[in-house]
Structures are given as structure tokens and as C-alpha cells.
Amino acid sequence: MYIQAVTLFGEMFRSITEHGVTGRALQRGLWQFDAVNPRQFADNKLGYIDDRPFGGGPGMIMMAEPLQAAIHAAKSQQNGRVIYLSPQGAPLTHRKAAELAKLDGLILVCGRYEGIDERLLTSSIDEEISIGDFVVSGGELPAMMLMDAVLRLIPGVLGDADSAGQDSFANGLLDCPHYTRPIEFQGMAVPAVLRSGNHALIAEWRLEQALRRTLLRRPDLLAERELTPEESRLLRKIRQEERD
Ligand SMILES: Nc1nonc1C(=O)N[C@@H]1CC[C@H](O)C1
Numbered sequence: 001m002y003i004q005a006v007t008l009f010g011e012m013f014r015s016i017t018e019h020g021v022t023g024r025a026l027q028r029g030l031w032q033f034d035a036v037n038p039r040q041f042a043d044n045k046l047g048y049i050d051d052r053p054f055g056g057g058p059g060m061i062m063m064a065e066p067l068q069a070a071i072h073a074a075k076s077q078q079n080g081r082v083i084y085l086s087p088q089g090a091p092l093t094h095r096k097a098a099e100l101a102k103l104d105g106l107i108l109v110c111g112r113y114e115g116i117d118e119r120l121l122t123s124s125i126d127e128e129i130s131i132g133d134f135v136v137s138g139g140e141l142p143a144m145m146l147m148d149a150v151l152r153l154i155p156g157v158l159g160d161a162d163s164a165g166q167d168s169f170a171n172g173l174l175d176c177p178h179y180t181r182p183i184e185f186q187g188m189a190v191p192a193v194l195r196s197g198n199h200a201l202i203a204e205w206r207l208e209q210a211l212r213r214t215l216l217r218r219p220d221l222l223a224e225r226e227l228t229p230e231e232s233r234l235l236r237k238i239r240q241e242e243r244d
Helices: 008-018 018-027 065-076 094-101 119-125 142-149 199-217 219-225 229-243
Strands: 002-006 032-036 081-091 104-111 129-132
Touching: 002 081, 002 142, 008 032, 008 142, 018 142, 032 065, 065 081, 065 104, 065 142, 081 094, 081 119, 081 142, 094 142, 094 199, 104 142, 129 142, 142 229, 199 229
Parallel strands: 002 032, 002 104, 081 104, 081 129
Antiparallel strands: none
């Protein structure tokens, strides 16, 4: 996958191009990254890329022309989907990340200041995506969160091919609890079933814990989900226990 970020702060992306599973995957050629700085496309000597909002109000707005020129430069390198990170976008979910992971490329447009000229959205943006109902100072961190969520779904990026499949939301449920050594920590022991060696029992326990955690913390996820007969049975058991 080829990912380009249209950003004033390309250096920020080193946190995922030079670290962790995403950094190793880049080194192994599983994805490529370039930053495109709209400031190089500013048509004034001082490189202005923002200006005051028409109609007044606080802060500055990023001008459409330098951003459009930067997007065009990115599109000269690939035909990726152009995504603008913004609080007004559709929520980033596992399902959206899985959809994006199938594409050959992404062009991620990162705003700064109060946002970007609306006409750029109309002329050059394919899709707006939000990482949550809050505001951060720039689109770079949202872009990196989207990149990380997408890249981990690309075959080969994660060491253990099953790992992404067990993540929260991958099967529509929250993840089950996890434990490692020591067996006892501050008087709390690892659940005996996890040390039983009985893989069928362990799988059932993990599914039950995931269902219980989802029911208690995110019942909305269950409302959207078609349950298997085993999941329905376990959920009935959980609900009965919660009532007792
Ligand atoms: N929530 C979000 N999901 O994606 N992006 C954001 C976000 O807060 N963006 C900031 C708004 C103004 C500034 O330009 C950048």
C-alpha cells in the first residue's frame, strides 16, 4: 500500500514509519510512505497557506489552492483515495479500516488551524473520516491512527497472522481479558482454565469473556451483531448470571 500524507509536519509521521510493527513493515516493503507539504505550493514568496475566515471568527483557515496543488502532486504518483481527517467525518471503525486496507493507496489530507476551505472538500476530497468526537490541533495524529489501524490489517504486517483477527471489534466484540506471567500478581491468580491446556475450553472461556465485556461496556455492538448459536447460549448464561 502506498500512503501519502498532505501535511505541514511530515516529520511527525516518523513515529510510525520508524517504530514498531508499522516501521518494520515499511522496511520490509509491505507499504510505502511520502509526505507532501502544501507550503511548497503556496503562490506567495512567504509561503502563506492560511488566511483569516470570511465572516470573521477566531483562528485561521487553510487556503484551498496550496492544498489542491499538493493533492494533485500526490495524485500524480498514485490513484489513491483522498481522505480528509476531520471531526465532521464518518467515524473510523474496524469495518472502515478493513475496507481501506484493501485499497492500493491512500492520500491523507491533514488540516491545521480551524480547518480547511470548504471548497477543497467539494473539489478534491473523496471521503471525510473522524477519529472521534473531540478536536485535536491537527490532522496528523488522526491520520497516523487511521494508518496504524489500516496497516495492521494488511497481511504480513503483524507477526502472528491471527493477531488482528482477535483484536477488539475484529469479530464485532470487545476483546477478552489477557494474562501472562507471573501466575499470581498482587493476590490475583491467572484463571485456571487458561492454564488447563484444554483449547476448546479456553476458546469458550475467551468467547464468554468477550461477550460479557461487550454486554457490560458496549451493548450497542451486540445490537448490531448476528449471534451464532453458541454466542446466544453464552449470552443467555451471562444475562442470567448478571441478574442473580
Ligand atoms: N477529531 C478528528 N478526527 O480527525 N481529525 C480530527 C480533528 O480534530 N482535526 C482537527 C480539527 C481542526 C484541526 O485542523 C485538526
